[in-house]
Amino acid sequence: xxxPLDPIPQFGTRPDRLVIANxxxxxxxxxxxxxxxxxxxxxxxxxxxxxxxxxxxxxAGAMVIxxxxxxxxxxxxxxxxxxxxxxxxxxxxxxxxxxxxxxRNMGDGCSWRSTLDxxxxxxxxxxxxxGPRIIASAGYHIEQLDSAEDAERLVKAxxxxxxxxxKIQLDDESDPxxxxxxxxxxxxxxxxxxxxxHVPSTARLTDSLFEALVSIExxxxxxxxxxxxxxxxxxxxxxxxxxxxxxxxxxxxxxxGQDLALARHxxxxxxxxxxxxxxxAAIWRAYRWLHRSSTDVHDLRAFKQIHRDxxxxxxxxxxxxxxxxxxxxxxxPFVLHGxxxxxxxxxxxxxxxxxxxxxxxxxxxxxxxxxxxxxxxTIGVGNRADLVLLNHNPLSDIAAxxxxxxxxxxxxxxxxxxxxxxxxxxxQQAARFSVGARSWWALAGFDPV
Ligand SMILES: [Zn+2]
Numbered sequence: 001x002x003x004p005l006d007p008i009p010q011f012g013t014r015p016d017r018l019v020i021a022n023x024x025x026x027x028x029x030x031x032x033x034x035x036x037x038x039x040x041x042x043x044x045x046x047x048x049x050x051x052x053x054x055x056x057x058x059x060a061g062a063m064v065i066x067x068x069x070x071x072x073x074x075x076x077x078x079x080x081x082x083x084x085x086x087x088x089x090x091x092x093x094x095x096x097x098x099x100x101x102x103x104r105n106m107g108d109g110c111s112w113r114s115t116l117d118x119x120x121x122x123x124x125x126x127x128x129x130x131g132p133r134i135i136a137s138a139g140y141h142i143e144q145l146d147s148a149e150d151a152e153r154l155v156k157a158x159x160x161x162x163x164x165x166x167k168i169q170l171d172d173e174s175d176p177x178x179x180x181x182x183x184x185x186x187x188x189x190x191x192x193x194x195x196x197x198h199v200p201s202t203a204r205l206t207d208s209l210f211e212a213l214v215s216i217e218x219x220x221x222x223x224x225x226x227x228x229x230x231x232x233x234x235x236x237x238x239x240x241x242x243x244x245x246x247x248x249x250x251x252x253x254x255x256x257g258q259d260l261a262l263a264r265h266x267x268x269x270x271x272x273x274x275x276x277x278x279x280x281a282a283i284w285r286a287y288r289w290l291h292r293s294s295t296d297v298h299d300l301r302a303f304k305q306i307h308r309d310x311x312x313x314x315x316x317x318x319x320x321x322x323x324x325x326x327x328x329x330x331x332x333p334f335v336l337h338g339x340x341x342x343x344x345x346x347x348x349x350x351x352x353x354x355x356x357x358x359x360x361x362x363x364x365x366x367x368x369x370x371x372x373x374x375x376x377x378t379i380g381v382g383n384r385a386d387l388v389l390l391n392h393n394p395l396s397d398i399a400a401x402x403x404x405x406x407x408x409x410x411x412x413x414x415x416x417x418x419x420x421x422x423x424x425x426x427x428q429q430a431a432r433f434s435v436g437a438r439s440w441w442a443l444a445g446f447d448p449v
Contacts, residue, residue: 003433008130022067040062044385075101081103081331082107098404102134120163138165186209198217218249228312235320252310254332387407
């Protein structure tokens with residue numbers, strides 16, 4: 001590629017000390033609000049949380065944000081996103097600007113090439129990345145496995161290439177009795193790499209073979225295993241998942257919700273296109289066109305029913321104690337990194353989760369299941385200061401997570417003007433010839449750079 005990419009500007013400001021004064025802290029653990037708090041941050045960590053302090057008591061030289069009439073929540077997690085070599089100039093600023101401060105990377109450009117030799121996209125963007133923290137990365141999708149005996153060798157090879165997450169995507173055709181899936185989950189457990197993914201519909205997940213499975217992705221994957229007309233089986237499965245702390249990441253926005261959203265004419269979808277490279281925007285449009293033109297009124301009715309059932313299952317899983325994680329599958333058609341997370345939160349609320357439960361699905365629960373323990377997801381002394389300052393109370397209406405004032409991540413403060421600048425930068429980059437050419441090149445199967 002002869003066209004050089006633009007340098008990525010430094011976003012945000014990094015104060016030595018930051019004070020958020022007179023703010024209402026949202027405690028995601030118990031779903032309560034604590035008004036008039038002052039939070040002091042140093043080196044990316046919360047060093048004190050106290051009742052509002054007077055100006056005179058504020059540490060000298062600190063950057064001060066007035067938190068009056070504002071609400072502070074922990075940074076949001078997206079437990080299922082995809083990255084590309086261009087993510088550092090497209091997806092990362094978008095996610096940060098939308099309060100997404102930690103992600104689980106469920107695949108990159110290598111994933112679709114099914115070759116272990118592919119240089120993971122993250123190796124290309126990591127040196128310059130200003131983006132959310134990445135808790136785990138699966139750069140390789142297991143879409144085929146010759147036999148169950150090969151499982152351990154493959155998991156070892158994936159680990160050796162630097163992946164710290166095993167993503168299994170075998171379908172019923174390639175794994176009719178789920179024996180390969182079971183072998184992969186067991187091998188992952190033995191080699192201490194978390195395993196996740198799609199589940200063959202014949203897998204009896206209550207069996208101890210599947211103990212090492214960290215999470216189940218997509219509502220369309222859990223639904224066949226947990227059918228409304230087989231309540232005893234479904235309840236037993238949910239109880240097992242709850243007891244094992246195996247998480248459920250419904251990604252409604254990219255699964256049953258997407259089938260419905262794309263089939264309907266929703267003009268707001270088009271507003272997402274300018275944030276994409278020309279190649280990805282073309283794929284999204286083509287996918288939507290194909291989806292719409294193959295959907296008749298009966299299909300639409302079926303999509304509605306399936307989506308309603310999916311939301312019902314999410315509520316049932318929540319009530320059974322299964323950890324629900326908010327994830328989006330961003331990169332999927334009309335699922336945009338950043339905004340998609342807030343749409344997924346709206347789906348979870350529609351399913352019947354309370355605002356506090358929805359918040360936990362994007363903060364505490366992923367921290368507990370994927371990260372470093374539930375303690376770190378609250379706003380307390382010693383915890384990571386990845387925070388989002390909101391203009392409205394998310395406990396009254398979860399849509400308030402979209403009313404973002406300031407995002408703080410990894411010691412950097414992204415205020416209102418900076419967030420606008422970041423989004424404008426992404427739009428400008430998406431329209432650049434150098435970016436478009438690279439994305440078409442990657443789409444054609446050549447190396448992305
Ligand atoms: Zn995915």
